[in-house]
Amino acid sequence: MKTLIAGDNAPLFTLKDENDQDIKLAEYIGKKQVLVYFYPKAMTPGCTVQAQGLRDHKAELDKLNTQVFGISPDEPKKLAKFCLRDELNFSLLSDPDHSVADAFGVWGLKKFMGREYDGIHRLSFLIGLDGKISHVFNKFKTKDHHQVVLDLLNKL
Numbered sequence: 001m002k003t004l005i006a007g008d009n010a011p012l013f014t015l016k017d018e019n020d021q022d023i024k025l026a027e028y029i030g031k032k033q034v035l036v037y038f039y040p041k042a043m044t045p046g047c048t049v050q051a052q053g054l055r056d057h058k059a060e061l062d063k064l065n066t067q068v069f070g071i072s073p074d075e076p077k078k079l080a081k082f083c084l085r086d087e088l089n090f091s092l093l094s095d096p097d098h099s100v101a102d103a104f105g106v107w108g109l110k111k112f113m114g115r116e117y118d119g120i121h122r123l124s125f126l127i128g129l130d131g132k133i134s135h136v137f138n139k140f141k142t143k144d145h146h147q148v149v150l151d152l153l154n155k156l
Helices: 045-056 058-063 075-088 098-103 145-155
Strands: 012-016 022-024 033-038 066-072 092-094 107-112 114-122 124-127 135-136
Touching: 012 075, 012 124, 022 033, 033 045, 033 145, 045 058, 045 066, 045 075, 045 145, 058 066, 066 135, 124 145, 135 145
Parallel strands: 033 066, 066 092
Antiparallel strands: 012 022, 012 092, 033 124, 107 114, 124 135
């Protein structure tokens, strides 16, 4: 697993959102910064806290010209339930074959409670207007993820 770093070109992707509509990263390049955050599984405790933090600070992110997309291996139907249940105000994208997670280098061996398995590593990438990764967020807790992102955006 080779995780992308700042300065790398962001892999251009097209994924289905919670409404089964295609979302193309290329349509945002040059218009907005894009925060792509990878999370393991919809509607689990940590992923819910992380999503709610971003939801509650969406107005600030909008002012900073930043589009948010959450990506997980979940199917669009489950993402739709997550969005509805938690009143999420940004799109969640479905990456069931984890091809986009692979392209960003966030799919790989994990250890949890004594067992090993392949899954998504919780990382976020800020993609600049030029389509390059400007920052990788790899040190945060789910409850303060939104604040770590906002702190960086406010410094730019």
